[in-house]
Amino acid sequence: MAQIVKIFDTTLRDGTQGEGVSLSVEDKLKIAQKLDVLGVHYIEGGWPGSNGKDIEFFHRVKELNLTHAKVTAFGSTRRKETKAQDDPNLNRILESGVEVATIFGKSWDFHVHKAIQTTLEENLAMIYDSVKFLKDNGLEVIYDAEHFFDGFKNNQEYALQTIKHAEAAGADWIVLCDTNGGSLPDEVAEIVAKAGQAVSVPIGIHAHNDCELAVANSLAAVNAGARQVQGTINGYGERCGNANLCSVIPNLQLKLGYSCISDEQLCTLTQVARYVSEVANMHMPVGQPYVGNAAFAHKGGIHVSAILRHAKTYEHITPELVGNKQRVLVSELAGQSNLIVKAQELQLNFDKDNPKVKSVIEKVKELEHQGYQFEGADASLELLLREAIEGLEEVFTLESFKIIVEKSAGRGVVTEAIVKVNVHGETMLTAAEGNGPVNALDLALRKALIPHYPDIQKIHLTDYKVRVFDEKDTTAAKVRVLIETADADNSWNTVGVSENIIEASWNALADSIRYALIGKTRVEHKQPEPQRLGVINH
Numbered sequence: 310m311a312q313i314v315k316i317f318d319t320t321l322r323d324g325t326q327g328e329g330v331s332l333s334v335e336d337k338l339k340i341a342q343k344l345d346v347l348g349v350h351y352i353e354g355g356w357p358g359s360n361g362k363d364i365e366f367f368h369r370v371k372e373l374n375l376t377h378a379k380v381t382a383f384g385s386t387r388r389k390e391t392k393a394q395d396d397p398n399l400n401r402i403l404e405s406g407v408e409v410a411t412i413f414g415k416s417w418d419f420h421v422h423k424a425i426q427t428t429l430e431e432n433l434a435m436i437y438d439s440v441k442f443l444k445d446n447g448l449e450v451i452y453d454a455e456h457f458f459d460g461f462k463n464n465q466e467y468a469l470q471t472i473k474h475a476e477a478a479g480a481d482w483i484v485l486c487d488t489n490g491g492s493l494p495d496e497v498a499e500i501v502a503k504a505g506q507a508v509s510v511p512i513g514i515h516a517h518n519d520c521e522l523a524v525a526n527s528l529a530a531v532n533a534g535a536r537q538v539q540g541t542i543n544g545y546g547e548r549c550g551n552a553n554l555c556s557v558i559p560n561l562q563l564k565l566g567y568s569c570i571s572d573e574q575l576c577t578l579t580q581v582a583r584y585v586s587e588v589a590n591m592h593m594p595v596g597q598p599y600v601g602n603a604a605f606a607h608k609g610g611i612h613v614s615a616i617l618r619h620a621k622t623y624e625h626i627t628p629e630l631v632g633n634k635q636r637v638l639v640s641e642l643a644g645q646s647n648l649i650v651k652a653q654e655l656q657l658n659f660d661k662d663n664p665k666v667k668s669v670i671e672k673v674k675e676l677e678h679q680g681y682q683f684e685g686a687d688a689s690l691e692l693l694l695r696e697a698i699e700g701l702e703e704v705f706t707l708e709s710f711k712i713i714v715e716k717s718a719g720r721g722v723v724t725e726a727i728v729k730v731n732v733h734g735e736t737m738l739t740a741a742e743g744n745g746p747v748n749a750l751d752l753a754l755r756k757a758l759i760p761h762y763p764d765i766q767k768i769h770l771t772d773y774k775v776r777v778f779d780e781k782d783t784t785a786a787k788v789r790v791l792i793e794t795a796d797a798d799n800s801w802n803t804v805g806v807s808e809n810i811i812e813a814s815w816n817a818l819a820d821s822i823r824y825a826l827i828g829k830t831r832v833e834h835k836q837p838e839p840q841r842l843g844v845i846n847h
């Protein structure tokens with residue numbers, strides 16, 4: 310029977326102490342629901358003694374009827390030289406209506422002297438009184454021993470006295486905190502084991518990531534006897550963050566054989582990680598272990614060739630166990646296997662014996678050498694493959710475009726694009742004003758295409774990125790433009806490269822529209838004529 314390790318999520322408290330992370334009450338409530346579905350045991354919702362937002366959260370979280378997780382409110386021990394029952398912070402915890410309180414107190418004598426500027430005896434009394442007050446009021450109490458590892462290294466006897474005082478006052482858990490994130494796994498293991506011998510209540514670990522060891526330290530603590538791990542989704546948190554639960558949970562469960570959440574809940578991990586990053590509006594690193602977009606993405610041709618034979622050759626776990634999936638990238642590092650997998654994904658008939666395989670690989674490598682990058686431009690790659698394998702209908706061809714940018718005294722900059730394209734034998738000449746050259750080009754091209762393809766009105770550009778780079782051996786700077794386009798159901802990315810930013814943008818734009826139109830039915834009956842400069846019939 311696997312040993313149980315309880316998961317304490319502090320995304321909504323310590324996570325919001327991370328730079329750039331700010332959550333509204335609504336955001337916090339939405340995330341709490343996801344965390345409950347994920348199966349964490351505790352959700353630390355905030356610090357009611359700190360701000361009105363957190364007070365409102367605790368008021369409203371009761372309406373969610375969470376099925377699994379216990380909600381806990383955070384705070385500190387009472388202020389020095391006061392009574393616990395008079396302490397506003399402890400009273401806000403009671404008023405929040407939670408059944409579990411998490412309070413932190415000082416373990417490091419240096420902090421007692423320098424940070425809270427009181428005596429060692431008064432700090433012990435602050436810990437005892439505060440835990441006792443909350444216990445006397447019927448709460449489960451988790452005692453976070455702040456700076457425990459630094460305190461232990463500086464004055465072992467005093468650090469142990471602090472947690473013994475918490476235990477004597479009735480704490481249900483003693484959580485050892487590597488608050489400054491400076492400890493190493495071997496030290497953590499040794500100190501957790503010694504603390505475990507000093508007290509008989511269960512021990513937990515709360516690790517920060519300042520040495521990029523928060524996950525490793527959490528695992529070391531569990532192996533040394535800790536039975537609760539505190540951390541955050543995606544590792545958000547003060548300074549360099551907290552232990553990332555998206556790595557802690559699968560490591561504990563899949564590698565070390567502990568039990569934290571059910572297998573079905575583990576399958577929601579990737580979805581929860583991405584959801585939280587969306588709500589927090591924080592970019593998620595593609596290479597984030599287990600849950601990142603590239604966590605099971607294979608780029609090197611050798612790797613792809615091997616995973617086709619057995620996924621285990623380059624995957625440490627089956628991605629679906631954590632709700633992620635395998636991906637194959639195509640780039641100048643690709644071999645034929647990459648292209649074959651990609652083509653299979655697109656349901657294109659393209660096997661090893663197809664004579665076109667080599668020429669397509671060469672084309673991809675040549676374009677990447679020119680500055681194209683297909684791993685971030687799935688739609689451009691699909692067009693290239695479809696064109697090579699089955700040929701593509703020419704949905705439109707460019708005859709010419711012209712951009713006029715005019716700045717005159719007393720007026721802002723006015724940008725106008727004139728586009729001439731041939732659509733099924735008909736030359737469409739249109740013009741549009743935009744708030745910049747790319748916007749104007751986009752609007753003019755759409756005007757030209759709408760009569761033939763009215764669906765084009767449902768798509769819109771969602772992102773536009775430019776990267777300037779110097780081509781090897783020449784002095785001319787080239788630019789790569791990446792465009793993201795979306796309709797109601799999907800989004801897709803295209804790439805264009807040129808020494809001229811407008812031409813690079815046009816290439817990416819034209820691919821994005823082509824991609825949208827390929828496979829869509831051409832309307833037989835034209836829509837009412839759009840505003841345009843002229844239509845030339847051939």
Ligand SMILES: CC(=O)SCCNC(=O)CCNC(=O)[C@H](O)C(C)(C)COP(=O)(O)OP(=O)(O)OC[C@H]1O[C@@H](n2cnc3c(N)ncnc32)[C@H](O)[C@@H]1OP(=O)(O)O
Binds near residue numbers: 359387415
């Ligand atoms: C390791 C951690 O992550 S702990 C959590 C840190 N998170 C936060 O600080 C976020 C929320 N904080 C806040 O909203 C505010 O700091 C508050 C409301 C808690 C306190 O605000 P203020 O009363 O203005 O105090 P301020 O923040 O300037 O100073 C902290 C006070 O807490 C005291 N304090 C710090 N730790 C403790 C403790 N464990 N027990 C008791 N008092 C403590 C300090 O001594 C200082 O009080 P003093 O000036 O009387 O000596």
Ligand SMILES: CC(=O)C(=O)O
Binds near residue numbers: 517
């Ligand atoms: C309690 C806490 O957040 C810490 O010690 O880091």
